[in-house]
Amino acid sequence: MKFATRAIHAGYERDATTHAVMPPIYQTSIFSYDHLGDEQPFCYSRSGNPTRAALEANVAALEGMKYGLAFGSGMAAIDSVLRAMLKPGDEIIAVADCYGGAYRLLTRLYQPSGVIVTFADLASDPGQLNALISERTRLVWLESPTNPLLNIVDLERVASICRARGVPTAIDNTFASPYLQSPRDFGIDIIVHSATKYLGGHSDVLLGVACVDDDALFQQMKLVQNSAGAVAGPQDSFLVLRGIKTLHLRMQRHEENAGRIAEWLQGQPAVEKVIYPGLASHPQHALARRQMRGFGGIVTIYLRDNSRAAAARVADRLQLFALGESLGGVESIVNHSATMSHGSMPAEVKAACGIREGMLRLSIGIEDADDLIDDLTRALAD
Known part of the structure; x- marks a missing residue:
């Protein structure tokens, strides 16, 4: 099945009794047993819920992976990966200009617990991994495009280097969505989404998903999910499933609008620089064209x-x-990364990455592009 068909049909077979077209919301904490000692797929909603299971199967199918796990937030999904793979003394190498929440998790929770955290500019120089990877390295953490600077990492090259050294790779694929990028095709082992963003698409749900192929890693992450309990609820799972059914349509409009607005912004006197992978001026434009099916809906200025x-x-x-913290909804959102999404980063780290006070991240929605340009014209006027 092609993407649009999978988005609508994967992960759910119509209920045999009611023939419900959409997965029902199983708003229950427990499922009863017929007999003591019976084995059944669902017993307690922390361990598994049919609505959540449908979402997990759906996103896994979109990413071409065997398994999906849904969590209460994108950060809980990231944390599940780190808990499953890292112990004190292990090292994680992470892309330098990562999401501020991921930076905070790594530096304020994992680093003090004894995990070695190394940040590296893997977009401009992925080859440095050959020197950085050591016998302690257990994971390489990626974003592409990165948040908020939209740097593009050569996924195939990074995966090749890491595979040769026996180190798994993980990527936060939120900005691209599975519609625009398939990291598994380039050898990436773990794919994470903040489903709060493009997958849900309507700014009405908080949820995260992690997808893997490896059976043992899935079981370890499933153990973390069940034991720690940061699971996605059935109502939230339903909302994301509903959102995914129009993901391909929304992403087409997000990208169409973003491309047009990025081109227009290049001619505005108040704007020094426009960062968008779809522009020929982007330093990794050719790479973005090679490994993405489109350039997404985020424009940074x-x-x-x-x-x-x-x-x-x-x-x-x-x-x-x-003006808000999030992105990926049908409505357009402006974010001041220095004080909002990356407010927890130290000033010197933000400066080194290029996150400036006079920088704005624009999540371009699916409104009429003419209206958005008129709004920006008024805002940028002297």
Whole structure:
């Protein structure tokens, strides 16, 4: 089946009794046994729930993986991967300009517990992994495109280096979504999504998903999911399943709008630089074309006035763009990464990555592009 068909049909067979087209919401904490000692697929909703199972199977199918696990948030999904793979004394190598929440998790929880955390610019120089990987390295953590600087990592090259050294790779595929990028095709072992974003698509749910092929790793992550209990609830799972049914349509519009707005922003006097993988000016444009089926809906800009006051002035003037922490909804959202999504990063780390005070991350929605351009015109005016 092709992507659009899988998005709508994968993971759920119509209920044999009711023939419900959508998976029912199994809003129950327990499932009864007929007899003591019986084996059955569901017993307690922390361990498994039919609505959640349908979502897990659906996202796994979209990513071309055997297994999916759904969690209460994207961060819980990331944490499950790290818990399953790391112990004190182990090392994780992570892309330097990662999401601020992932940076906080690694530096404030895992590093103090004895995990060695190494950050590296894997977009501009993936070959440095040959020198960085040591006998302690247990995982290489990627984003591509990265949040918020939209750097592109050569997934095939990174996976090849890591495979030769016996080190698994994981990627946060949230920005691309499975519609625009299939990391498994390039050899990536673990794929994580904040389903809060494009998969759900309507800014009404908090949920994370992790997908794997390896049987043993799945069992270890399943143990973490069941034991720690940060599971996705049935109502939230239903909402994401509903959102996924239109993922391919929404992503087409997100990208169409983002490409047009990125081109337009390049000619605005108040904008110093536009970062978007679909622009020929992006340093990894050719790589993005090679490993992605499209360039996504996120556009990041540097204002010429590199001050927080200038960023606040633009954000405050916007009427259609909501000022918020998230992205990937049908509505457009503006984020001041330096104080919002990456507010937990130390100032010197943000500076080294290129996260500036006069920088704004635009999540381009599926509104009419003309209206969004009019809104930005007013906001960027002198």
